[in-house]
Every structure is written in C-alpha cells, then in structure tokens.
Amino acid sequence: MAFATAAAALTLLCLLMSRVAPVRRTPPLPRPDVYPESLTAVLDPADEEYLAWLAAHHWPDDEYLDLERSWQAPDGEDRAD
Numbered sequence: 001m002a003f004a005t006a007a008a009a010l011t012l013l014c015l016l017m018s019r020v021a022p023v024r025r026t027p028p029l030p031r032p033d034v035y036p037e038s039l040t041a042v043l044d045p046a047d048e049e050y051l052a053w054l055a056a057h058h059w060p061d062d063e064y065l066d067l068e069r070s071w072q073a074p075d076g077e078d079r080a081d
Contacts, residue, residue: 043051055062
C-alpha cells in the first residue's frame with residue numbers, strides 16, 4: 001500500500017510540475033523563400049503624406065532629395081530650388 005501511495009504521489013507531482021514549469025519551444029525557422037513581412041507595403045495616402053512630412057521635418061537637408069530633383073530635371077542637370 002505504501003508503494004502505491006508513493007507512486008500516486010510521484011505521478012501527481014510530475015503532472016503538477018509539467019503544468020507549472022514553462023514550456024521551452026523554439027520558434028519555427030523562417031523559410032528562406034518567404035520574407036516575414038512585406039517589403040512593398042501599400043500605404044494609405046494619408047500615411048504617405050505623414051511619412052513625407054516626417055522625413056522633411058527630421059531630415060530637411062536630405063541629399064537623396066537633391067538626387068531625386070536632379071533626376072526629375074528636364075535637362076538632366078542639377079538645379080537649385
């Protein structure tokens with residue numbers, strides 16, 4: 001009878017510990033052919049306007065904007081605005 005009680009207590013303890021102990025699971029590995037998020041997200045026009053304002057506000061002397069202006073110039077030369 002003592003063996004059965006000890007076995008039952010051990011079984012109950014193991015069941016309780018399995019419920020209390022954190023389960024460590026490794027996250028699934030990403031597939032190499034699938035990106036985790038879209039790199040070409042389509043934004044609402046209001047979001048695009050906000051991001052344009054944010055960029056102009058934080059980076060007023062953006063050299064990339066100068067490149068874009070030179071690419072859009074009708075004669076292909078740099079122009080000062």
